[in-house]
Amino acid sequence: MLGTDLVKACDAAGFQAIGLDLPQLDVRDFNSVREAMPQADWAVNCAAYTRVDDAESNRHEAFAVNGEGAHSLARVCVRRGIKLLHISTDYVFDGRKSRPYVEMDRPDPLGVYGASKLAGEKAVRAEGGHFLILRTQSLFGVRGPNFVRAIVQKAARNEEEIRVVEDQVSSPTYTVHLADAITRLIRLDKQGVVHVSASGACSWFEFARAIVERVRPEAKVVAINSSELKRPAPRPAYSVLDNSLYNAWTGHPMPAWSEGLDAYLKEEGYA
Numbered sequence: 001m002l003g004t005d006l007v008k009a010c011d012a013a014g015f016q017a018i019g020l021d022l023p024q025l026d027v028r029d030f031n032s033v034r035e036a037m038p039q040a041d042w043a044v045n046c047a048a049y050t051r052v053d054d055a056e057s058n059r060h061e062a063f064a065v066n067g068e069g070a071h072s073l074a075r076v077c078v079r080r081g082i083k084l085l086h087i088s089t090d091y092v093f094d095g096r097k098s099r100p101y102v103e104m105d106r107p108d109p110l111g112v113y114g115a116s117k118l119a120g121e122k123a124v125r126a127e128g129g130h131f132l133i134l135r136t137q138s139l140f141g142v143r144g145p146n147f148v149r150a151i152v153q154k155a156a157r158n159e160e161e162i163r164v165v166e167d168q169v170s171s172p173t174y175t176v177h178l179a180d181a182i183t184r185l186i187r188l189d190k191q192g193v194v195h196v197s198a199s200g201a202c203s204w205f206e207f208a209r210a211i212v213e214r215v216r217p218e219a220k221v222v223a224i225n226s227s228e229l230k231r232p233a234p235r236p237a238y239s240v241l242d243n244s245l246y247n248a249w250t251g252h253p254m255p256a257w258s259e260g261l262d263a264y265l266k267e268e269g270y271a
């Protein structure tokens with residue numbers, strides 16, 4: 001989802017970008033990374049095991065991709081002098097804070113997915129070299145199954161009521177906006193850790209209401225508690241990321257989640 005939009009954003013920014021995916025590059029296999037990776041100024045690691053619930057029962061696979069996979073990429077990048085921008089997640093935090101998370105906050109993941117992504121961050125840091133770890137959250141874009149499309153489809157099916165959790169708050173981020181942010185950071189040659197998500201925050205319930213208002217206002221959205229869903233993986237209750245560092249670096253605040261939603265609906269042809 002993100003990788004495809006990133007290649008487009010790089011083209012628009014005047015970078016020559018090459019998108020690599022399975023099967024030509026498998027991050028679980030060091031030799032595959034070494035052989036498939038071309039010489040470049042930067043590599044952006046958008047590869048991940050992203051099935052948060054499945055990760056609870058597939059710990060080995062989640063760590064192989066998100067932890068050891070990140071390590072293999074970092075090793076190849078350091079050996080070749082390639083700068084590495086590694087994408088990570090708000091799920092490295094436990095969500096018990098009540099103010100947006102800053103880069104220096106202590107990670108403490110609740111589930112296997114978050115733990116595996118944190119292992120990836122640690123591997124990238126340990127390898128050294130020029131790296132930038134970018135944590136983002138709640139992505140939606142046309143190339144992936146995503147929350148917005150799921151709600152639009154439920155509304156279109158005339159489901160009696162659409163039940164959505166209201167006790168999880170984040171900043172839903174449009175992949176096109178994030179991809180543009182990544183090109184800005186690359187241009188500035190930044191390193192370290194940075195948080196980048198849409199401006200503003202909302203619960204999934206509020207987000208679903210905003211979606212429905214735009215595509216089928218008569219559909220009914222009902223707020224529920226996450227305990228009612230009985231999903232295998234725990235999720236952080238409040239994982240809003242503080243974008244201050246990104247804003248200071250780029251002088252270009254991220255668009256609001258509602259702007260991302262409008263742009264996405266237009267791109268999908270829903271609005």
Ligand SMILES: NC(=O)c1ccc[n+]([C@@H]2O[C@H](COP(=O)([O-])OP(=O)(O)OC[C@H]3O[C@@H](n4cnc5c(N)ncnc54)[C@H](OP(=O)(O)O)[C@@H]3O)[C@@H](O)[C@H]2O)c1
Nearest residue numbers: 001002025026027028047048050087088089136137138139
């Ligand atoms: N989606 C979110 O809400 C969210 C939130 C915060 C952070 N992130 C992070 O953002 C990044 C991009 O996520 P996304 O939402 O764009 O996810 P995505 O659509 O699932 O993309 C991940 C890509 O990685 C590929 N992949 C899986 N295993 C691989 C392997 N062994 N070697 C090479 N490629 C492999 C997948 O291929 P297949 O499709 O063939 O498996 C897929 O193309 C990830 O680092 C993710 O952790 C995502």
